[in-house]
Each structure stands twice: as C-alpha cells, then as structure tokens.
C-alpha cells in the first residue's frame with residue numbers, strides 16, 4: 001500500500017514470536033465473540049440493541065450491501081457516525097468488505113473532512129443525522145470538492161443518497177477475506193491540538209493486540225458493561241479497551257450520546273454500566289455533579305481518564321466522589337498507551353499517568369539534543385513498540401520530522417519517568433510561552449491556576465507582544481465572580497511561581513473551546529483572542 005510505512009521485518013518477527021501479534025484480522029474479534037457468546041447483548045443504544053450473533057449477521061449483511069454497490073476492496077471510506085449500534089455495524093461491515101475505514105468524529109467539519117478525503121482518497125462517506133447539524137449537506141459540499149468521492153451513505157433520512165438501513169437490509173454474506181494482518185485495518189485521525197490533523201494507519205495485528213491487551217489490563221470480563229461516552233471513533237473509547245476491547249471478552253457496550261452528568265448517570269443506572277472512559281474536563285464535571293444529581297453512578301468500577309493531563313486534586317476528588325476505581329490513561333492514536341494499574345497505591349493513581357502497556361514498548365526520554373535524560377528529569381518522549389506506528393499515512397515530509405531514523409515516534413509530549421517506570425506528563429514540547437527570553441510551560445502554569453478556588457478551568461497561551469515577544473495570557477473560566485490579575489498573581493506568588501511565569505493578562509471566557517473529542521483547543525483560543 002503506497003504511503004504506508006510497515007514495521008521493519010526484524011521487529012515484526014520479534015512481535016510475532018513474543019505473541020503480541022496473532023495474525024488475526026480485526027473483524028475476527030466479532031466472529032470469535034459471536035461464536036462464544038451468541039445470545040449475549042453486544043451493543044445497546046437509546047433505540048436498539050443487538051446480541052453478538054445479531055451484530056455478526058448485520059455486519060455481514062451490510063458488508064454484502066457495500067460490495068453490491070461497488071464499495072470495498074481496498075477503498076477508503078470516511079465514517080462519521082454518532083455513537084450508536086450502527087457505528088459498530090458499519091465498522092465491521094467495512095472491514096469485511098475489505099474497505100479501509102477512516103475514523104472521523106462527529107465534531108469534524110468541512111476543512112478536516114476535506115483533508116481526510118484528499119489524503120485517504122476515500123470514495124465513500126457514511127454519515128448520521130443531526131441533532132443541530134446537517135451531516136448530509138456537509139457530505140454534499142465535499143462531493144463538489146473531492147472528485148473521487150462517489151458514495152454518500154446516510155444512516156437516517158437519506159434523501160437522494162444511499163440509505164444505510166436499505167443497504168443493510170439483505171441477508172448476504174461477503175466472501176471470506178484473508179488480509180495481510182501487517183497492513184492497515186483502519187485509519188485513525190490524530191488528536192493533536194496544533195498542526196493539520198494526520199491519518200494514522202493501524203494494522204490488524206497491532207490493533208487486535210491494543211484492544212485485547214487493554215481489556216486484560218483493565219480486567220474486563222463478560223459481565224462488564226462498557227459505556228462509550230466519548231465519540232466512538234476516537235482511539236480511547238474505540239480500543240483502549242473501549243468497544244473493541246470489550247468485545248474481546250464478550251462484554252456489553254452501551255453507546256451514550258450525551259456525556260452530561262444528568263444524561264450519563266441515568267444511562268449508567270439503567271444499564272448497570274461498570275466501566276467508561278472520559279477526558280479530564282468531563283470527569284471533573286461528573287465528580288462535581290455528584291453534589292447535586294440524585295442518581296449517582298454507583299455501578300461504575302472503572303473510570304478511565306485520559307486525553308489530557310488530570311490534575312492531582314481532581315484525581316482525588318474523582319476518587320472520593322465518583323468511584324475509587326479511577327485509572328489514568330496517557331495514550332495517543334499513534335500507539336503507545338500508559339495505564340495506572342488496578343490496585344496501584346493512591347499516590348500512583350493520583351500523581352502519575354501510568355506506565356506502558358507492553359513489556360516491549362521502548363520508551364526513550366530525551367533532551368533537546370536527543371540525549372537520554374536521567375529518571376526524574378523531564379524530556380521529550382520517543383517511543384516504538386508492537387502497536388506504535390512507523391509513519392503517518394501518506395505524509396512523507398511529516399514523517400521525516402516525526403520519526404527518528406531508527407523508527408522511534410517523536411511524540412512531542414514532555415514526560416518524566418520515576419524509578420518505578422511510571423510516567424508523569426509535564427507538558428508539550430511546543431506548548432510553551434516564549435516570554436522575554438524565558439520558556440514558560442503552559443501546563444505547569446495551568447496546574448497552578450487550577451488550584452485557585454475561583455478557577456473552574458484554565459488555559460495558558462502566549463500572545464504576540466512587541467516588547468516581550470510573547471505575553472502570558474491566562475484564559476479562565478471562573479466559578480462565580482472573576483478575580484483580578486493582581487489577586488490571581490498573589491495566589492501564584494504564595495505557591496512559589498516565579499515572577500516571569502505569572503500571567504500578564506487574564507481573558508475570562510464562559511467556556512474553553514474544545515476539540516472534537518473534548519480537549520482544550522488552544523488554536524481556537526488564540527484565534528478567538530487574536531482574530
């Protein structure tokens with residue numbers, strides 16, 4: 001496949017030999033589950049539910065429907081569906097039709113999708129309907145821009161387009177395929193909050209391992225009920241262990257569409273949800289909501305929090321209010337996953353972002369010159385391993401920058417490693433403010449800002465300044481009344497924050513803009529402040 005950097009043969013052999021890679025295609029997860037637990041509920045949403053046998057049949061019927069319309073066989077297809085049972089049907093149907101699904105999120109808009117279309121050369125797009133946004137209209141606009149795009153498939157009122165439910169209506173079977181499991185099964189999209197989004201090819205072998213090993217680490221079983229609270233196409237709820245990991249053990253997956261505490265707590269109670277994954281801002285909100293919501297999520301035994309740094313105070317609050325079963329997850333669509341382990345001491349769960357999933361995850365932490373730093377010191381995290389990509393999809397120039405000659409992915413994340421192998425994320429290499437010759441870590445300042453009782457959410461950004469180069473702007477969502485810059489800086493002073501690291505100005509906002517998965521979007525903040 002052009003534009004795909006495969007694992008080098010020596011490492012691929014080693015991963016096979018060590019048992020990481022099993023040679024199973026990704027869709028086999030569903031085949032195996034349907035054989036073992038045919039009558040167990042596999043997926044549930046607001047309107048419907050399917051047992052494993054039913055999901056297996058629906059995926060086959062939809063695959064046959066796709067092939068009958070000439071969709072499959074090596075073609076890329078954008079998937080932009082809301083959290084629903086049909087998301088799972090579509091994913092497995094595309095795999096079984098031999099297509100390459102591109103996992104978009106409902107929050108993506110024209111610019112991002114046009115880019116994914118250009119890079120992937122997708123011939124089709126599967127979208128859902130509303131609320132509040134016309135996905136079919138966006139797909140039509142894309143049709144005018146990308147001339148290889150031929151098929152618009154709509155789950156819902158399809159108008160002139162292909163109706164997903166009609167496409168699924170037959171009882172056909174796709175021909176059995178035997179894909180090379182060391183080639184891409186699907187493309188994830190990068191979650192970075194800076195730079196253009198990139199496509200991330202995950203192979204059958206690496207992704208089956210990703211899901212299976214994550215489910216094992218989280219001790220998921222057949223009796224678990226996993227809630228997809230984040231957008232299902234994101235790596236975290238998709239495979240860490242998420243939907244796919246839950247399926248490897250025959251658990252039930254509930255698709256939630258509204259992550260607000262009110263709606264999510266009701267869903268958790270209704271279905272006896274035992275595990276879910278959230279970004280820190282949502283986890284914080286859920287913990288706060290325990291003070292006013294009547295219904296608390298008492299069945300939850302595993303609450304995974306990741307995607308952005310979770311402050312230690314929030315971790316403590318989440319454990320006391322929501323569930324003691326907090327797990328921190330530091331992951332990336334590119335591969336590496338770090339988890340705190342079930343039963344880890346409080347200190348570890350509250351203050352670290354976990355340690356790598358696999359024994360053979362090779363993590364290097366280096367300084368600006370590329371030299372390894374000692375334990376306890378912060379540096380950039382480089383990684384290679386059995387489920388970390390070796391290159392972005394069709395991104396030659398980017399790959400020169402993002403990978404070392406010996407195949408390590410340069411994550412751009414700054415971390416430090418403790419003697420026990422656990423990591424703490426200390427910032428992003430590029431998320432710094434260059435103020436009057438000093439380099440100020442945004443994450444560091446944000447963690448101090450969050451300790452002020454009036455601050456509900458905070459982001460530190462650098463804004464152009466004729467004298468300082470960049471000035472420090474603290475963008476703050478206040479709980480009640482705003483506090484003044486001098487009051488805020490008194491607080492920072494009392495915490496020992498250096499003078500040159502304190503904000504030069506405050507920009508209050510009612511809410512911080514977020515990315516499609518719910519991370520603070522600094523590009524959008526700066527665009528808002530400097531239009």
Ligand code: OOB
Nearest residue numbers: 191235236240306307308309329330331332333425
């Ligand atoms: C997850 O994946 P992406 O691809 O959306 O974003 C990856 C980036 C990381 O490189 C890091 O900068 C940040 O998100 N990140 C964290 C973090 N988890 C992710 N930063 C601080 N603390 C954490 N716990 O976000 C993702 C993928 C799989 C599982 C979990 C998260």
